Amino acid sequence: MKEILPLPKGFSAAGVAxxxxxxxxxxxxxxxxxxxxxxxxxxxxxNQVKAAPVKWDIRVVEHDGARxxxxxxxxxxxxxxxxxxxxxxxxxxxxxGPLGIKPIxxxxxxxxxxxxxxxxxxxxxGIKSLFEHLSPDGGMDAxxxxxxxxxxxxxxxxxxxxxxxxxxITGLAKGSGMxxxxxxxxxxxxxxxxxxxxxxxxxxxRAAVDMSFNRITVDGDRSTNDSVICLANGLAGNELITKDSxxxxxxxxxxxxxxxxxxxxxxxDGEGATRVITVSVAGAASNGEAEEAARSVANSMxxxxxxxxxxxxxxxxMDAIGYSYAQVQENKVDIDYGDVPAVRNGIAAGTxxxxxxxxxxxxxxxxxIDLNLGTGKAVVYTCNCTEEYVRINVE
Amino acid sequence: MKEILPLPKGFSAAGVAxxxxxxxxxxxxxxxxxxxxxxxxxxxxxNQVKAAPVKWDIRVVEHDGARxxxxxxxxxxxxxxxxxxxxxxxxxxxxxGPLGIKPIxxxxxxxxxxxxxxxxxxxxxGIKSLFEHLSPDGGMDAxxxxxxxxxxxxxxxxxxxxxxxxxxITGLAKGSGMxxxxxxxxxxxxxxxxxxxxxxxxxxxRAAVDMSFNRITVDGDRSTNDSVICLANGLAGNELITKDSxxxxxxxxxxxxxxxxxxxxxxxDGEGATRVITVSVAGAASNGEAEEAARSVANSMxxxxxxxxxxxxxxxxMDAIGYSYAQVQENKVDIDYGDVPAVRNGIAAGTxxxxxxxxxxxxxxxxxIDLNLGTGKAVVYTCNCTEEYVRINVE
Numbered sequence: 044m045k046e047i048l049p050l051p052k053g054f055s056a057a058g059v060a061x062x063x064x065x066x067x068x069x070x071x072x073x074x075x076x077x078x079x080x081x082x083x084x085x086x087x088x089x090n091q092v093k094a095a096p097v098k099w100d101i102r103v104v105e106h107d108g109a110r111x112x113x114x115x116x117x118x119x120x121x122x123x124x125x126x127x128x129x130x131x132x133x134x135x136x137x138x139x140g141p142l143g144i145k146p147i148x149x150x151x152x153x154x155x156x157x158x159x160x161x162x163x164x165x166x167x168x169g170i171k172s173l174f175e176h177l178s179p180d181g182g183m184d185a186x187x188x189x190x191x192x193x194x195x196x197x198x199x200x201x202x203x204x205x206x207x208x209x210x211x212i213t214g215l216a217k218g219s220g221m222x223x224x225x226x227x228x229x230x231x232x233x234x235x236x237x238x239x240x241x242x243x244x245x246x247x248x249r250a251a252v253d254m255s256f257n258r259i260t261v262d263g264d265r266s267t268n269d270s271v272i273c274l275a276n277g278l279a280g281n282e283l284i285t286k287d288s289x290x291x292x293x294x295x296x297x298x299x300x301x302x303x304x305x306x307x308x309x310x311x312d313g314e315g316a317t318r319v320i321t322v323s324v325a326g327a328a329s330n331g332e333a334e335e336a337a338r339s340v341a342n343s344m345x346x347x348x349x350x351x352x353x354x355x356x357x358x359x360x361m362d363a364i365g366y367s368y369a370q371v372q373e374n375k376v377d378i379d380y381g382d383v384p385a386v387r388n389g390i391a392a393g394t395x396x397x398x399x400x401x402x403x404x405x406x407x408x409x410x411x412i413d414l415n416l417g418t419g420k421a422v423v424y425t426c427n428c429t430e431e432y433v434r435i436n437v438e
Numbered sequence: 439m440k441e442i443l444p445l446p447k448g449f450s451a452a453g454v455a456x457x458x459x460x461x462x463x464x465x466x467x468x469x470x471x472x473x474x475x476x477x478x479x480x481x482x483x484x485n486q487v488k489a490a491p492v493k494w495d496i497r498v499v500e501h502d503g504a505r506x507x508x509x510x511x512x513x514x515x516x517x518x519x520x521x522x523x524x525x526x527x528x529x530x531x532x533x534x535g536p537l538g539i540k541p542i543x544x545x546x547x548x549x550x551x552x553x554x555x556x557x558x559x560x561x562x563x564g565i566k567s568l569f570e571h572l573s574p575d576g577g578m579d580a581x582x583x584x585x586x587x588x589x590x591x592x593x594x595x596x597x598x599x600x601x602x603x604x605x606x607i608t609g610l611a612k613g614s615g616m617x618x619x620x621x622x623x624x625x626x627x628x629x630x631x632x633x634x635x636x637x638x639x640x641x642x643x644r645a646a647v648d649m650s651f652n653r654i655t656v657d658g659d660r661s662t663n664d665s666v667i668c669l670a671n672g673l674a675g676n677e678l679i680t681k682d683s684x685x686x687x688x689x690x691x692x693x694x695x696x697x698x699x700x701x702x703x704x705x706x707d708g709e710g711a712t713r714v715i716t717v718s719v720a721g722a723a724s725n726g727e728a729e730e731a732a733r734s735v736a737n738s739m740x741x742x743x744x745x746x747x748x749x750x751x752x753x754x755x756m757d758a759i760g761y762s763y764a765q766v767q768e769n770k771v772d773i774d775y776g777d778v779p780a781v782r783n784g785i786a787a788g789t790x791x792x793x794x795x796x797x798x799x800x801x802x803x804x805x806x807i808d809l810n811l812g813t814g815k816a817v818v819y820t821c822n823c824t825e826e827y828v829r830i831n832v833e
Contacts (some may be wrong), residue, residue: 089761090760091759091760091761091765091767091768092757092759092761092766092768093760093768119753121753121756121757122752122753122756122768122781122784122785123785124769124783124785126785127785156753157751157752157753157754157756157757158753158756158781158785158786159786266757267753267760344739356552357552358514358516358517358551358552358553358662359552361487361516361552361553361662362485362487362516362552362662364487365485365486365487365488365662366484366485366486370486371487372486373486373487373488373517386553388519390517390518390521390522390553391517391553391554430829
């Protein structure tokens with residue numbers, strides 16, 4: 044029996060194979076529709092080179108409300124110039140037509156190869172087929188269509204109780220390479236039947252993204268297409284959530300937890316990755332410096348390969364914090380793998396090698412780095428780097 | 439017959455196996471001695487975490503003149519605390535004894551694993567053996583002893599004619615991983631019999647390093663041990679070179695060319711690398727921004743793996759400049775592989791795929807990126823990244 048992803052009230056979805064991906068019958072287009080106009084919020088890539096659909100979506104989210112998201116994988120519609128913008132708008136129009144709405148009510152997302160024009164005939168055929176398959180049970184198909192080098196589809200769902208009213212949030216995401224702070228070939232759709240004020244929704248989404256998708260890194264690369272798009276259609280019938288309402292905190296917490304779970308699925312599915320590593324830095328001069336140090340360690344190929352080899356090579360951690368932008372005083376640094384001390388005052392803590400090897404051989408482990416200079420803290424999540432990562436990206 | 443590396447007048451060298459490297463009979467210690475006290479200059483790692491020998495050498499170069507360089511591979515003597523400093527000084531003393539000089543007249547270099555104390559008994563035995571092998575023909579042995587993951591030893595030599603007087607410069611270097619701007623597990627010794635004023639020597643070395651070792655990147659990592667050390671003993675008998683003398687320009691040019699050649703040998707020998715790629719950025723808002731853009735491309739794993747696969751994946755170049763600190767306007771960007779246009783005004787130039795594939799399949803090729811915004815320029819040299827890089831660093 045096929046697994047069903049519960050969508051919030053009034054949402055339906057579909058995922059089909061439109062022939063954009065080279066592999067035959069691989070799902071490569073998805074559609075998500077809300078019965079009624081939904082409040083919108085979104086966070087996009089910080090890359091200066093933005094794909095056409097991102098530019099389109101910036102206009103959609105600035106506009107009042109939206110009804111649908113249409114997406115394709117296999118082609119990023121990035122670096123495609125004026126043609127790309129026309130294609131993104133045409134894709135929105137193709138999805139808007141059957142719904143009797145305007146193109147500006149439709150978010151468009153693309154992910155895949157950069158620099159090739161969208162195959163609009165296939166896109167048109169795909170959208171037709173998506174409408175034929177649209178169903179409240181179509182969430183898993185949509186999630187599957189989002190995948191590129193992902194090995195697994197990524198979904199979460201949660202129900203909150205707001206004064207006896209059930210309110211649902213459901214998230215769908217993709218991403219496994221090109222993953223860095225400020226997102227990366229990463230798409231996430233967050234759907235909810237909660238009634239939320241637009242400004243409140245944007246604040247909640249931005250905060251949740253900062254604590255989730257912006258804390259993961261696979262390869263230090265940021266893509267041209269990253270988008271987190273949120274639709275809140277209000278069909279749960281709850282009292283409108285604003286920043287002053289009593290449910291604001293619960294809504295934010297639930298959203299953050301869900302996006303965090305999705306982001307962990309992404310880092311776990313990092314291209315060629317076999318393990319998740321948490322890099323936690325404390326004692327930095329500031330939170331910003333803590334983050335610089337953590338990212339320097341998490342993005343160092345020498346560290347990522349050492350973790351692949353299950354080697355407690357803490358010298359490479361010292362090296363990476365030393366060349367980061369964070370202020371470091373060598374003889375103050377402490378490093379622990381989980382609860383096993385590796386470095387004290389910048390030199391070996393004297394723990395037997397075997398215990399260190401055990402600590403870094405775990406499926407998932409945390410590296411605690413204390414710079415012992417101030418109160419700055421940050422946590423970043425990453426994965427190891429195996430030969431498989433290179434193989435995937437060479438091909 | 440064994441190749442001989444001509445050393446400048448008054449220099450002798452040796453390289454021996456002291457048992458520091460795990461592989462038996464692999465040379466792992468080198469000694470270079472000048473008959474007379476030489477003027478010194480040096481450039482060291484910018485990493486905040488500096489190995490003990492680097493800290494020692496900073497004192498040596500601040501002091502007047504030096505006579506010798508003693509080095510070991512297999513152990514970096516980094517993150518070794520007070521013990522490490524004592525060991526570096528002891529190593530200098532062991533080399534100073536037989537020469538009847540002070541420890542402060544001896545540079546000490548170490549490269550290899552971080553965090554393990556130096557095996558001083560092996561070091562002492564090695565130094566004894568080095569003195570037994572010391573010879574004007576020992577340059578190649580010394581270069582061999584410097585190698586860690588290097589596949590080939592790296593040496594250059596050149597003779598200048600200064601008013602009929604032959605003046606020689608000889609360089610020995612090591613490095614293949616952990617290579618980034620501001621150097622990386624990279625050691626280079628530059629020996630000359632030229633008579634050069636100390637301040638002039640330091641300026642010439644700094645300028646040459648900036649145009650050579652600081653322009654290459656293998657994996658974006660900078661090490662704790664990087665050192666370029668120069669000894670100029672004046673035995674050629676030339677008139678002292680100062681910034682005002684007529685030979686200053688020739689000396690600087692020769693030095694720069696030699697260090698450039700050495701740095702190209704390093705990037706060519708990048709761990710697992712099979713090809714050298716030149717990333718040339720023009721039209722940036724400033725030279726600094728051009729360098730940021732060039733390094734962003736050169737250090738992107740997605741680009742380095744694309745080059746390994748001989749793929750003209752210019753979308754990854756657009757992506758990398760887009761997330762660099764350089765200002766970029768997508769629709770102004772032009773990219774060429776050698777003389778083959780790939781991108782015009784931010785979109786595909788329309789060159790047939792086959793020609794692009796041919797252009798990136800060359801043994802060495804240049805990527806020209808024109809941001810068309812200003813007059814800033816920079817060039818960075820890097821290599822592709824194959825599965826072999828990961829294999830080496832996992833092990």
